[in-house]
Amino acid sequence: MISGPRSIALFATLLVVVTAAAFGLSRLYATPRALDLTPPAAYLAAPVPVTADAPAAAPVGGQLVDQRWLEQTSRRTGIPLPALRAYADAQLSGVGGCELGWTTLAGIGWVESHHGTIDDRVLTLDGRSEPPIIGVPLNGEGPVAAIRSTPTSAAWHGDEVWERAVGPMQFLRSSWEPWAADGDDDGVIDPHDLDDAAATAARYLCASGRDLTSGEAWTDAVLSYNRSREYVEAVHAAATTYAERAGQ
Numbered sequence: 001m002i003s004g005p006r007s008i009a010l011f012a013t014l015l016v017v018v019t020a021a022a023f024g025l026s027r028l029y030a031t032p033r034a035l036d037l038t039p040p041a042a043y044l045a046a047p048v049p050v051t052a053d054a055p056a057a058a059p060v061g062g063q064l065v066d067q068r069w070l071e072q073t074s075r076r077t078g079i080p081l082p083a084l085r086a087y088a089d090a091q092l093s094g095v096g097g098c099e100l101g102w103t104t105l106a107g108i109g110w111v112e113s114h115h116g117t118i119d120d121r122v123l124t125l126d127g128r129s130e131p132p133i134i135g136v137p138l139n140g141e142g143p144v145a146a147i148r149s150t151p152t153s154a155a156w157h158g159d160e161v162w163e164r165a166v167g168p169m170q171f172l173r174s175s176w177e178p179w180a181a182d183g184d185d186d187g188v189i190d191p192h193d194l195d196d197a198a199a200t201a202a203r204y205l206c207a208s209g210r211d212l213t214s215g216e217a218w219t220d221a222v223l224s225y226n227r228s229r230e231y232v233e234a235v236h237a238a239a240t241t242y243a244e245r246a247g248q
Helices: 004-022 067-077 081-093 102-113 151-157 194-205 215-225 229-246
Strands: none
Touching: 067 081, 067 229, 081 102, 081 194, 102 194, 102 215, 102 229, 194 215, 215 229
């Protein structure tokens, strides 16, 4: 079973090329041939808080996941604790409306932004990347689609010419607004807040009542996030690895 810092480093090395290709890409690729990947063992429960023992550390306000599990699983998987909290709480809250496992969200979070830490960024305790993540311009060069910015989206990312995805889960404004959710119940919905971004991703993936326990539906859901076969395979590899590490 995969575990320990050396395996984390190896895993990062194996995925870095795919990550570089996937980070900031548009959701508008040509549809690839069908995939039928078995959903990762992602329905591994993220446990609710227990009352028998005091938690190892004070959880963040509104947190749903058990703090002891959170700290132990963060060490086993290498996922930063604020990111793991966001993914697990999105599962436990049922915000998506379907049976979505935290490891699927973790797989996407890894491929999109290394859980908000890409390019040596720091993920703060409240789930924000410092500095904030602004994706590449979607200018039609290389593998990205050409998408013009709008005044509304430019207010997000500052580019008045080309659209850009923002935040650790790399949302375009057009895909964010229909599904936006307040994942940490702080009264603010912000794509730069990983708690909100994970909850919004859960709603996006569960759209149209998908049953993500089937391989075909799981694949379709991830393809809806980014229409690239390589992207789906990278997310599946990451999610499966995290499930294996967490299940020790």
